[in-house]
Amino acid sequence: MFKKRWFKVGVIFLTVLLLADVFASFYFYDLAIKREKKEFLQDNDDLVVSREAMDVFVSGGWREWVDNQNFEYWEMKSFDDLRLQGYYLEAEEPTNKTVVFAHGYLGRARDMGLYGEYYYEDLGYNMLSVDLRGHGQSQGDYIDFGWHSRLDLVDWVNRLVDKQGEDTEIILHGLSMGAATVLMTSGEELPDNVKAVIADSPYTSVYDLFDYQMGRMFKLPSFPLLDSTSVVTKAKANYSLKEASALKQVKKTDLPILYIHGNNDEFVPTRMTQELYDNTNSEKQLKIFDKSSHGEAFAIYREEYIETLEQFLNEYMK
Template sequence: MTWVGIFIIVLLVFLAFSAFVAYKMITPPRLLGDWTPKDLGFDYEEVTFETEDGLKLRGWWVDNGSDKTVLPLHGYTASRWEKLYMRPTIEFLLREGYNVLAFDFRAHGKSEGKYTTVGDRELLDARAAIAWLRENHPERAQRIGLVGFSMGAIVTIRSLAEVEGICCGVADSPPMYLDRAGARGLRYFAKLPEWLHLFVRPLTKLFSGGKEVHPIEYAERVRKPLLLIAGEKDPLVMVDEVREFYEKNREINPDVELWVTDAPHVRTIKLHPEEWKGKVGEFLGKWMG
């Protein structure tokens, strides 16, 4: 076999491997669990609602008797059953007296959808959840807040800029440059070199049909109260990137806050639970009215 033939075979194998990695990235394993809000001492309702593009999403509605509702938004590969940050967040919000609407993003948990777009079409998911809340429980939707983690933090930032009726949001560990976070994610999740993302990146967009969302582009659009949380030991999101958003946003938004901790990705609530609850509780209490 000639060197040209060997090169072609190696190239084809490399492209096939890149395509495999891209497919795996947009089809994360579904995290399912057996706990419910009932285990936290609260009655709940299983709910289903449909997105603009025809996907059925599933979640929990917990009516806590308030006119204020908070939506906790999970991250990539997680779901409402995630125990590290979703369960304590749901419990915290309920103890604070808020109603909670927790749901699985597309391609996660028990929701429909084959591919995740990591913050692009997930905005439609948030829109659908809020529309369901307003239609079915308008008296519970007088004030609506968001608490998002990672991918959910991306959706939180976008929602503050693009979805009407949301009063405030908490964005914990928000990737500001999805291409950079994606490259770091290859190393973090799959132990692969970051440079491989150059080849994987266009394939993820081709397969999923989604576009790449960079929240940094929303720094000049968000004008609602926003609490940013960033961790110095985060392998996916650099503190300087979150600070860059904060510095740009505060030029137009006097109600943006930045809290930097010593935690890894979405781990502040685990390492500093009482401080996290204090900061988030004070922020929501101030802006939820």
């Protein structure tokens, strides 16, 4: 009798835990992955930027520059039938060099105008900046953190080659989620026209990022909640959190990669870029900017960033 009672209590307790885990998994899916407004990031101390960087992000001249450009609006159907939006700007002087940009989480293509102005005005590159699926004017009801977008970028690259010809040379440049996206793309089959990758503030995998953020933001252990959230993500968005790995992809690539990160980054820890760098088998470079938070380096160390970038590009672009 006594054992039966405790058995029933144990079953009830485990059932409650299971239901709580299922409920929490759907909650965290909606919180981070479902396409909707993300209010939880508004007061996130890890995303607080310096006043110097904020001035550049909010009121920098690059915003006016973007508004004044005559972008071509490109549309493309993804492998899973989503309408994707891109913005192409042909250089003022004919060139075979093009940069393809990938923006960060909750961002959009125009955000990369911060970098695009330099590539276009100073280097004379063509540029293509795209709204990643689930962002901007591109379709998608979930955020893939780069995993499905890697295949979209392959398609964008192939479209560029079709437009510009076989002698075109392409650079992939991504920031934060966009950095992870271009790294994931680097492990796919790409035309030889893609010469190198610039990854600014990337994460190793979606699972690793969520593991870090779950402990930092919610003071929760990753197991079992993160694993069950991954199951929900697989069911609703067709990818798992461990599957979406930049780390696995850079082990396969033969493209040169320039890694950039700030050593004050508490949103995507700097150690992730170090781990990516250590596991990259192709030619690679690493630049860590002192006292720089997440994605701030170009804004507050512009000259040093450009010097690093130009040295890299001069080595791998003809």
